[in-house]
Amino acid sequence: MKLGLKRWSFSTFLLLLLLCAACAPKDTPGAIAHQQGKMYIVTTTGILRDAVANVVGDRAVVSALMGPGVDPHLYKAALGDLQTLREADVIIYNGLHLEGTMGEVLEKLARQKVVWAAAEGLPEDLLRKTPEFQDSHDPHIWFDVSLWSKVVELLSQRLQKQDQQNAIQYQENTIRYLATLDSLHQWTKTEIAAIPAQQRILITAHDAFGYFGDAYKIQVQGLQGISTVSEFGLQDVSSLVNFIVNRKVKAVFVESSVSQKAIEAVLEGCRQKGHQINLGGTLYSDALGEENGPAGTYVGMVQVNVGKIVKALK
Ligand SMILES: [Zn+2]
Structure with missing residues (x-):
């Protein structure tokens, strides 16, 4: 009730x-x-x-x-x-x-x-198909x-x-x-381009960053699909772990509006395979940060995200 x-x-x-x-x-x-x-x-x-x-x-x-x-x-x-x-x-x-x-x-x-x-x-041709x-x-x-x-x-x-x-x-x-x-x-273009090409891989909990990847030439891999409504499964975790280990990805990220559980499962999987991986920090994906904080505006949110991505992957 x-x-x-x-x-x-x-x-x-x-x-x-x-x-x-x-x-x-x-x-x-x-x-x-x-x-x-x-x-x-x-x-x-x-x-x-x-x-x-x-x-x-x-x-x-x-x-x-x-x-x-x-x-x-x-x-x-x-x-x-x-x-x-x-x-x-x-x-x-x-x-x-x-x-x-x-x-x-x-x-x-x-x-x-x-x-x-x-x-x-x-225009429809600017929208990503999913x-x-x-x-x-x-x-x-x-x-x-x-x-x-x-x-x-x-x-x-x-x-x-x-x-x-x-x-x-x-x-x-x-x-x-x-x-x-x-x-x-x-x-943003300049900052992302400064990450060495083979390290330009962004791994997050859900596929929010597809447009970001297309616009700024960084490969994006999510665990959960486009919407957080869909649950992640063990299969998703193990295939992402294999991808990370094979590509020697340095860091993965969590998101402010998505539970950390999914990415923590991936971190654990990587550790079990002996791959050293860092948490790149929390990215703002589908919501801004606190109103008067650094990510409280759209411009601030993009700057904070890009700063964290570059710092963790460069
Ligand atoms: Zn989303």
Whole structure:
């Protein structure tokens, strides 16, 4: 029963969202935004919140449903989310099935509210095909900074249309932020290229880094598949252990939003085969770090990840 109170089923959630239209207290971010005559935008992930905040600056209020370390694949709408979504003028989610069941809720919600999938509008040839989802693509589109720039640009265009009185400001903010992202993309390329080619192998718990691998020419090997929903098995562990031993990989990484169990099994397997392997540290994959920490923004997150990868593999 306790669990039933905490987590809402899909149908209960939608029903309540529609019925409960006039019971919002006054001190929520949405209420504050509306008092100030500002647009209130709600995103699913913190990574999306950061992208939108860089476009709107202080002209709109943005908040994210998922905080640091939260895994979007497994996320289910919580009680407080109901009110937050109800207050939103615009709701933005990643799409491409990143958000699991929450994505289905938002697709339905698009009939009543302004709901955008950030991945929508990206040219299909820039998206990675995945064996897991036959009709879909790898949802981790923020790992290639140049692709994420396109997402920011598309969101900015939509926001300019939605909030026309601030459109010029949004446009100026976007131009500035895209220049920052361009430098970040070039910097990442240079840093990863400095790792000797035979050591350029990135091993993590789940296959979040596919776009990163394609963009920055580093081989990526995950244990768990594209989504953390799928469990890893003994077969996966032993084939990854063999790969690591054969290729003499120096380090493996854990992820902030994924359990360490999988990678620890791999480390143990390597030790048993007499291969010395290090833990390269925790990478931020599907969630930002703590708000005021070094990985609290998208740019910070990429810099922290690249720093750890280069340090462990070079
Ligand atoms: Zn993921």
